[in-house]
Amino acid sequence: MEEKFLLNNDDRERESATFLESSRRSQAIWADLPKNPQKYRVLTGERPTGPLHIGHLFGTLSNRVKIQELGATTFIVIADYQVLTDRDSADAVGTNVHEVILDYLAAGLDPENGRTFFFSHSHVPELNQLLLPFMNLVTTAELDRNPTVKEEIRAAGLKQVNALMYTYPIHQAADILFCKGNVVPVGRDQLPHLELTRKIARRFNDRFSPENPVFPVPDALLSDIPLVLGTDGQKMSxxxxxxxxxxxxxxxxxxxxxxxxxxxxxxxxxxxxxxxxxxxxxxxxxxxxxxxxxxxxxxxxxxxxxxxxxxxxxxxxxxxxxxxxxxxxxxKDPGYVKDVLRRGVARAREEAVATLEQVRKAMNMDHGLH
CATH class of the missing domain: 1.10.240.10 (Tyrosyl-Transfer RNA Synthetase)
Structure with missing residues (x-):
């Protein structure tokens, strides 16, 4: 494996500093969220690699339900494109999307409340179109330094790294910013991804729309739930x-x-x-x-x-x-699950179309067509 994909002391020092600052902001959000839920728009999600386990439930799902019950609008991305980063085949993706949504519904996420929306990457083309301007705002050196990507590459045992894996943090930025997400529930290991999203939001605003920022700079919402080990004493997987x-x-x-x-x-x-x-x-x-x-x-x-x-x-x-x-x-009602996804995709596309129009206008690329 190339040396640039191995973790080093500088990575760890940057990660530690990011965690401390993110923790401070997260605590302030947790204190304010029950009082002002309308201020917050949450983006969270899952790679559809199969049904979910209790590590997901106690580590992330229960937190997402809590945020929903506090009244915040929540967009949940089923990241089907990102399954391709470390898998040769997408044969089971359709089934797995269905299974993940069933687990979300089981945990208590409610698409009937008017605030919770499920959507899949592959059905929101406007979201993915944000990758082009966003990629222009990030250097290859910054992608090389991302410790989360390095760890994912190491854990997957990849000998060659495809461009989708390499640009994974930029794709996550598009996931978050297309709907103007300003809060992202994450674990400590995902903070480097979010930090790059924050940079992309600031750089876009500064370069293209300094007087009227297009994107919020999102914050992490950290959970104090400890790591759930598997039945063998290792990380549940x-x-x-x-x-x-x-x-x-x-x-x-x-x-x-x-x-x-x-x-x-x-x-x-x-x-x-x-x-x-x-x-x-x-x-x-x-x-x-x-x-x-x-x-x-x-x-x-x-x-x-x-x-x-x-x-x-x-x-x-x-x-x-x-x-x-x-x-x-x-x-027992697969039609309902499909309807939940269909409605969520429709809402996500509304958000993405509006955001993309703002992006084109800010970049002087609307050409009078909108």
Whole structure:
């Protein structure tokens, strides 16, 4: 792999500084969002690589539902084009788009509230047309330095990097800015992408429309939910086969959790540093029940891994039951899922057309045609 795609100390120092400043702005937004939800327009989304698991649910989906319930307008991109960055085939993309939307509906995102819209990349051509002016605002050196892309390239084991992967952060900027998104719920690992979006917004405004800025400069909305580990103690990932899927039956969930990794100490304690696998299962129970992980551990006592897994199975199945019921209900009506996507695409295109007209005008490229 080329040296420029490896992480270095400068990358890490920049990432740390970005995180501290982003955290400060995120805390201010969380404080203001319940009071002034109309000020915020949220862009978030998912690559449709298959059905979602509880890592997605607790790490991102629950946060998106919370933002929706606070009253903010939310656009959810199903990033089907971006599946092609590290996969040779798009054979399952159509099915996966359907599955992802079912999981979103199950989690509580509501396209009937007039504020939540689902759309796919491939059906909003005006969004993708923003790539050309945006690419003109970014240097290849800036793309070389992006630590998130470097990590994705390393994790995928890519020997050659296609241009779509290389320009992934610019595509994300188009996702965010086409609808004038000013808030983006992200994890720490996605902050370098968002930082480039912020640069693109500022550069476009400064170069083409300094008196009347076209784009907002978006901020991150960070979550304090810890990383959810898989059943093997590693990061939960479909590629590792260590996931608990939202759509699983209670019996399937119980079977998977029986194989979850713990340790040899029968006395259950909450010790994230020295007992990360046990701590992960205790945190999951805590998320489901609202009880502190230390209290959960004390109740299990010397019951060992078996009692811990049984407690988690019961808590997780109870927590997921209403979501699974909603998912099963919507799965019986594929026409509804298609309608949700169709309506969301129509709204996204309205936004994208209006934004693209503003962009053309700012760049003196409307030629009197609009």
């Amino acid at each position: 479909k590629s590792r086969g260590n996931t608990i899927m939202i759509r699983m039956t209670p019996e399937e969930t119980a079977k998977v959790l029986k194989g979850a990794k713990t340790d040899a100490d029968r006395n259950i304690t909450y010790d994230p540093v020295n007992r990360p696998e046990v701590a992960n299962l205790l945190r999951l129970i805590s998320i489901c029940t609202g009880e502190a992980p230390e209290a959960v551990a004390a109740a299990i006592g010397d019951g060992g891994g078996g009692r811990l897994k049984a407690a988690l199975t019961e808590a997780l199945n109870a927590y997921l039951a209403p979501m699974r019921e909603r998912r099963a209900r919507h799965a």
